[in-house]
Amino acid sequence: MFLQCAKHDLIRTLRRKPMTAATFSADGSVLAIAAETVITIWDPEKNVLVAVIGETLEPITMLSFIGKSEYLVSASRGSKSQLSLWSLSKLSESWSYKLQAEAVACVMDGSYFAVLTLLPRSSKHTELTETKIDGRDGAILLFNVGEPIPVTTWFVKKAKGGGLAFIHVNSASFKGNVSDGKLPPALLAYINGNHEYVLFNPYNLEAHEPSMVVREKPVGIEDETGKFGYASIYGALPEFDAKRNQTELAPLLPSEKPWETIFCGSSHNLPPITKLCSAFLESLLEKRTPVISD
Numbered sequence: 001m002f003l004q005c006a007k008h009d010l011i012r013t014l015r016r017k018p019m020t021a022a023t024f025s026a027d028g029s030v031l032a033i034a035a036e037t038v039i040t041i042w043d044p045e046k047n048v049l050v051a052v053i054g055e056t057l058e059p060i061t062m063l064s065f066i067g068k069s070e071y072l073v074s075a076s077r078g079s080k081s082q083l084s085l086w087s088l089s090k091l092s093e094s095w096s097y098k099l100q101a102e103a104v105a106c107v108m109d110g111s112y113f114a115v116l117t118l119l120p121r122s123s124k125h126t127e128l129t130e131t132k133i134d135g136r137d138g139a140i141l142l143f144n145v146g147e148p149i150p151v152t153t154w155f156v157k158k159a160k161g162g163g164l165a166f167i168h169v170n171s172a173s174f175k176g177n178v179s180d181g182k183l184p185p186a187l188l189a190y191i192n193g194n195h196e197y198v199l200f201n202p203y204n205l206e207a208h209e210p211s212m213v214v215r216e217k218p219v220g221i222e223d224e225t226g227k228f229g230y231a232s233i234y235g236a237l238p239e240f241d242a243k244r245n246q247t248e249l250a251p252l253l254p255s256e257k258p259w260e261t262i263f264c265g266s267s268h269n270l271p272p273i274t275k276l277c278s279a280f281l282e283s284l285l286e287k288r289t290p291v292i293s294d
Contacts (some may be wrong), residue, residue: 019064021074026108030088031186034060039074039086053086054093055198066106066113071145073113075101083115085145095148107186112151114188115141116164124250138162140190142202152202158192165189167199174233187271 021034026043032043032053037060058078065072072086074148077100084096099117106113118138138159141150156162166186188202 018059021060023063023065023072025065026068030065032063032065034063034074036060037076039063039072041088043173045086048093053088053091053093054084056082056084058082062101062102062104062105064113066145067108068134069108069111069145071111073104073106073202075104075115077101082118085143085148102159102162103164105166105188107166108168110185111145112202113145114164115143116156116162116190140164140188154200156190156192158194158196163191165191166202196281 013045014060017035017038018294019033022035023032025032028044030050031044031228032038033042037056037058039055041050041053042048043050049267053072056074056076058076058079060074062075063072064074071094073082075087076082076084081098081100082096083099083101085094086092087094099115101115101117103116104113119136136155136159138156140154140156142152143248143261144151154194165188167189168186171186184201184203185290186202187199189197189199191197
């Protein structure tokens with residue numbers, strides 16, 4: 001009885017907090033909701049609170065299950081920004097980093113996840129940062145759920161407001177930058193703050209900056225040499241004959257009351273505005289015969 005009352009009190013407390021992030025597990029059987037700084041686990045079919053994993057120092061803005069694993073990654077923003085990995089089996093935090101995450105992306109069928117973070121701008125780091133990474137202001141960290149140390153790191157520019165996404169590929173549309181000629185299970189797309197993007201192989205651990213993966217041809221679109229833009233969609237435009245006969249303009253017909261026919265005919269038949277206004281004003285000053293009623 002005491003536990004039920006405590007659970008109801010907890011639910012009432014959570015309902016007063018704003019829901020800042022939510023995510024489903026890969027099979028849809030578990031729902032994780034961030035109530036500002038608290039991470040809760042729910043049964044979506046029964047709408048029942050299952051557990052409360054933990055709490056962060058700042059409001060959580062990103063929450064995601066990592067593939068089909070039992071781990072959950074969260075990112076919070078504020079004066080004490082934090083990236084945390086949570087274990088559902090232990091209902092506790094596995095590890096965390098004090099960093100500001102701009103974006104988080106997880107592999108659907110694997111145990112990897114990538115984080116886009118901004119590099120620190122403090123005075124003691126500025127000189128070192130500019131020397132080593134040539135003015136790049138962000139980094140992409142690739143993690144495996146089993147290790148708190150990043151598997152690899154790429155330094156990027158214009159990271160503020162950027163995004164990440166894992167994209168599944170096939171041999172018909174992409175070719176990978178791998179030595180054995182085999183495609184990786186997924187490519188990582190990085191979009192910077194200026195909406196420029198690059199696709200690269202995240203499993204190439206030797207590269208320290210993203211390199212473009214060339215897409216040979218969009219799937220389902222045939223190559224048409226010399227056609228692009230409007231012509232590639234609707235076909236070639238008809239040729240314009242500049243020497244075709246032009247229709248002669250209708251002559252301007254004088255009228256005592258041009259405002260009566262101002263909207264009749266083509267617009268190029270309208271008289272000059274000076275004549276139109278003077279004629280209209282004169283009509284208002286016309287002498288009218290008084291009507292005498294018996």
